[in-house]
Amino acid sequence: MSLHYLVTGARGGVGSAVLEQLRAAGEERVTAWDLPEVDVTDPQCVAEALARAVGERGPVDRLIHVAGTLAEDSALHPDAAALERCVGVNLGGVVTVCSRVAQEMVARGEGAIVVVSSNSAAVPRAGMAAYGASKAAATSWAKTLGLECAPHGVRVNVVSPGSTNTPMLQGMWPEGSEPREQLRGVIAGAPERFRLGIPLGRVAEPADIAAACLWLASPAARHITMHDLRVDGGATLDA
Template identity: 50%
Template sequence: MREREPELAGRTALVTGAGQGIGEAVARLLADQGASVVAVDRAADGIAALEAEYGSDRIAARAVDVTDHAAVDRLVEETERTVGELDILVNVAGVLRPSRVVDLTDEDWDDTFAVNSTGVFRLSRAAARKMTARGAGSIVTVGSNAAGVPRAGMAAYAASKAAATLFTKCLGLELARSGVRCNVVSPGSTDTAMQRQLWSDPEARSRVIDGEPSAYRVGIPLGRLAEPVDVAEAVAFLVSDRARHITMHDLYVDGGATLRV
C-alpha cells in the first residue's frame, strides 16, 4: 500500500507571531504536515531556532514587524519569489497590554491595534491580492474568546481582537466567489507566555480554570488550560481541504469557557 502524502505537501504557508506560543505551534504543525512555512516574528531568536531545527527548506525565518506596511508588502512578494505561491496565511502575531480603561495610555491602545488589528489587515490584504488572482487560498486569523466576552483590564486587547475577527469575516465574504476561504480561531486561556504575564501569584492558574466570581469570570468546563498545539490543530484543520466548504467561521478553542449558544 502506497504511503499517503502529507496533507499540506506542496503548499506555502506564512505564519506571523511564529517565534513562540501559538504561532510557533502553528508553524511546527503546518511544516510537519508538509507545508513550506515562512515563520515571521519581529524578534529573530525564536524563528531562527525553528529554521535551524527544521531546515530553511521547511521553515524559513523572516524577522518582520507586521506594523511596518512596506515591510509586509515586501515579505509577501519575497515569499512568492523565493519560497512559493502563497496558499495559506495564518495571522497569529499579537500583543497584550493589560490595563483598566481609566489607566490605559494612548500608546498602549495604539500599539495594541497596530499589531492585533491593522497588522491582520495589511497581511491579509497583501495575501488576498495574490490568492484571488489564482482562485484559491486560505486565511486564518487567530483571535480570542475575549472578542465576544467582556474582560476587566483587557479592553484594548478584546476590542482589537473583535475588530480583527469581524474584518476576517468581511474579507471572507468578499473573497468567497474567488475560491479563497477566511476563518477565525478564537482561543481561550492558553498556556503561553502571554497568559502567564497575567498571573501574579501561585493560585492564578487555578483561578483561571475554576473561575473567579469577583472578576465576573467563569471557569473552563473542561478543567484545563489549552496548550498551543490545541489551537494549532484547529488552524491546521481550517487551512486543509477537509474544511473546503467552511468560510467566515469563528471556531472557539476555549474548553467551553464562554458558554456559547
C-alpha cells in the same frame, strides 16, 4: 507539490506550535515571520517580506496569522499606549498582512486564511478593554474579508482561543507566583472580575490552537468560511 504556508507570530506559543505541526506533517514550503525581521504593522516591510517569500517558495497558499499582543488596561481609566499598541498590532497587523495576501490569492482563485483572534472579542473582561476591543475589530474585519473573497474561491476563518498556556498568558501572572496555582485560578474563573471558568477543566495548550488553525486551512474545511471557531474549553458558553 506541497502547499506554501505563511505563519506570522512564528516565535510565539501558538505560532511555534503551528510550525511544529507543519514540520510533523512533512510540509516543506513554510515561511515564518516574527519580530524583529518582519513587523506586521509596517506595510512596506510586509510587502518586501512577502515578495521575498513568493520568490523563494512560490505563491502563498495558506496564511495562518497568529501575530498579536496583549496590554492590560481599563475602560473606565483608558491607557492610550495600551490602546494604540493593541489596535496597531491586533487589528492593524491583520489588515496589513491579510489584505495583501488575500489579493494575491483572489488573483489566483484559491487560498485559505486563518486569523487567530480571542474569545475576549465576544465576552468582555475587566481590565482588558483595549485587547478585547482590538480582537473584536479584527474578528469583524476578517469576516468581511471572507465575504469579499468568497466569490473568488478564497476562504477566511477565525480561531478564537481562550486562556492558553503561552508566554502571553504567563506574563499576566504576578512575579514569583506558582504556575500551577495560577492555572487553577484560570480554570476556576474569577466571579469578582466577571470572568467565567473553563467547563472542560483545563487550560488550552498551544498545540490545541494550532490544530484548529491547520484544520480550518485544510481541505477538510473546504466549505467553511467566515466562521469564528472558539477553542476555549467552553469558557464563552453560548456567547
